[in-house]
Amino acid sequence: RKEVEQDPGPFNVPEGATVAFNCTYSNSASQSFFWYRQDCRKEPKLLMSVYSSGNEDGRFTAQLNRASQYISLLIRDSKLSDSATYLCVVNSYGGSYIPTFGRGTSLIVHP
């Protein structure tokens, strides 16, 4: 089983739609979680950290479900500019904290 798994998509949605991505992780001792977005041929940029109680930043909501070992990202009122690849990152401790990236989920928002 891969350590961090994401549905590669693409998720193809119209502007204004609500879309959700999940990311599952295998290490139950994982400590910290993040969502990044990556545009084509660019570096990943931090979108938001994921906290145990869930957190929201504008149109974006992140959730953590430790019991089922997944994190989620919800995007409301999708914009064309949201088109990108969304990467989840899980930090696990094994002597030191090591980040593991998922493969990413591709989102295409169309007019």
Next chain:
Amino acid sequence: ETGVTQTPRHLVMGMTNKKSLKCEQHLGHNAMYWYKQSAKKPLELMFVYSLEERVENNSVPSRFSPECPNSSHLFLHLHTLQPEDSALYLCASSQGPRYEQYFGPGTRLTVT
């Protein structure tokens, strides 16, 4: 801007060349990372330095040699690379290993 810079942005080298990639962070962070991103593959963690000590070497071939002279600078020395080493090499930094990372723009490397 992320405060992490990388040079050069593009590099073409032959298999017998020796070159170095440079990363500098202006964020006051204590941890720095090298990643490799090949086409249609996930980010692969290569090396992690925390407080200038290497804490992770993810089974990377010896033709890649990292160097971290201080907490602001990170190098990746390259020698006798193979064509399959062509990729985007990304540097990142964070406050510490469990915190969010900030990436540089990457060096796009082509090995001929």
